[in-house]
Amino acid sequence: MFSRRLVKHVQPDQLLPRPQQSSTEHTAPTTQSFVPEAGGSVLVMLTPDRASGTVTAQVQDPRLPALTVTDQGVTRGDGIFETLMATPGQGQDGAGFHLRKSAAHLARLAASAEATQIPVPSEQDWRDGIAAGLGVFAAGNPGRAAVVKLVATRGPEAAPGGGHYGGGLDAGGLDSSAPSGPARVEQLTGTYWALVSPVSEASSHARETGLKVLLLDRGYESGVQERAPWLLLGAKTLSYAVNMAAMRHAKSQGADDVIFTSSDGKVLEGPTSTVLMARRVPRADGTQGVELITPLRRNGILPGTSQGVIFAAAERAGWELGYGPLVPDDLMDADGLWLVSSVRLVAPVTHLDGVELTVDHELTEQLSAFLAEDLDPGSHGPVD
Numbered sequence: 001m002f003s004r005r006l007v008k009h010v011q012p013d014q015l016l017p018r019p020q021q022s023s024t025e026h027t028a029p030t031t032q033s034f035v036p037e038a039g040g041s042v043l044v045m046l047t048p049d050r051a052s053g054t055v056t057a058q059v060q061d062p063r064l065p066a067l068t069v070t071d072q073g074v075t076r077g078d079g080i081f082e083t084l085m086a087t088p089g090q091g092q093d094g095a096g097f098h099l100r101k102s103a104a105h106l107a108r109l110a111a112s113a114e115a116t117q118i119p120v121p122s123e124q125d126w127r128d129g130i131a132a133g134l135g136v137f138a139a140g141n142p143g144r145a146a147v148v149k150l151v152a153t154r155g156p157e158a159a160p161g162g163g164h165y166g167g168g169l170d171a172g173g174l175d176s177s178a179p180s181g182p183a184r185v186e187q188l189t190g191t192y193w194a195l196v197s198p199v200s201e202a203s204s205h206a207r208e209t210g211l212k213v214l215l216l217d218r219g220y221e222s223g224v225q226e227r228a229p230w231l232l233l234g235a236k237t238l239s240y241a242v243n244m245a246a247m248r249h250a251k252s253q254g255a256d257d258v259i260f261t262s263s264d265g266k267v268l269e270g271p272t273s274t275v276l277m278a279r280r281v282p283r284a285d286g287t288q289g290v291e292l293i294t295p296l297r298r299n300g301i302l303p304g305t306s307q308g309v310i311f312a313a314a315e316r317a318g319w320e321l322g323y324g325p326l327v328p329d330d331l332m333d334a335d336g337l338w339l340v341s342s343v344r345l346v347a348p349v350t351h352l353d354g355v356e357l358t359v360d361h362e363l364t365e366q367l368s369a370f371l372a373e374d375l376d377p378g379s380h381g382p383v384d
């Protein structure tokens with residue numbers, strides 16, 4: 001039997017945990033004067049204000065509560081996200097940071113919003129929120145690069161457009177005519193935020209030491225995206241539990257990462273990265289060129305922004321480019337294999353299913369330089 005004395009009625013303001021700062025002062029949860037300690041993160045909630053018709057960016061301490069437990073991003077993984085890198089000292093995107101590949105990321109966020117029918121704030125609202133977060137981040141982390149994670153969820157279960165749990169199609173949110181993409185403020189029924197955090201050291205470690213990778217079956221055949229678009233395979237949704245389980249499986253086998261294959265044996269992508277492979281090819285004039293290949297997008301993979309800008313620069317440098325289909329033997333025979341993504345950047349694969357691969361440092365450096373050029377990905381971009 002539970003003792004009645006164990007039951008406490010807690011007022012909402014008592015639920016706020018104390019921030020673990022050296023200060024003995026309790027920081028208000030939504031103060032604009034919040035500055036993170038060194039190594040700390042900054043949360044910016046983007047809140048639609050119906051009265052003014054604008055979206056406000058509210059800087060907060062991310063260690064304090066910010067979401068309702070009925071938010072469908074939490075209860076169903078029903079939301080979308082983007083992860084961007086911001087490097088200090090180049091000043092192109094406000095707050096003295098260069099927000100790398102920002103147009104490509106925001107275009108992919110809009111495409112994910114379209115695919116999931118989640119209404120999202122305008123590109124400018126996101127940019128304003130990111131700039132506010134980066135400014136505060138820099139005050140606590142001077143000179144440090146940041147990871148910027150943008151999230152949009154379908155919002156609380158009972159919200160209009162939110163789809164009440166168990167309420168069926170008529171309860172809203174499951175209506176296919178619901179607004180999607182950049183929406184007017186009154187249509188913004190989701191939950192929106194940007195989280196600005198320091199780049200972890202694990203990202204540079206993967207670049208320097210390379211990756212041992214396992215090939216794992218994703219369990220879908222390569223034509224599934226067209227046949228079952230509700231799987232949302234080309235959208236960047238919050239439902240990453242399967243991807244994280246694959247990573248844990250790889251770790252339990254002594255590997256660092258994963259390349260998924262389709263059930264009919266095509267190479268797809270990593271759980272958080274795009275696959276790139278290179279072949280050195282003889283040119284007609286007797287010199288050697290490079291062919292850079294990535295898996296076929298319509299096989300149900302996320303179009304990578306890193307792959308897009310690398311392809312744009314490689315094309316300008318005269319490399320040959322190809323989109324699969326690829327099979328595991330192509331990867332085994334390659335002159336270089338990499339997993340690329342926005343924060344870990346270009347990480348060479350040293351072993352595939354236990355087989356040691358050719359690692360070409362010159363090509364790795366070249367690909368990293370292509371990524372740093374941050375060209376407009378053009379037709380190689382996430383939305384072409």
Ligand SMILES: Cc1ncc(COP(=O)(O)O)c(C=O)c1O
Nearest residue numbers: 272273274302304305306341342
């Ligand atoms: C499934 C998946 N594929 C590819 C990528 C790489 O995308 P980007 O280069 O835009 O970071 C990611 C990034 O997180 C991902 O989650």
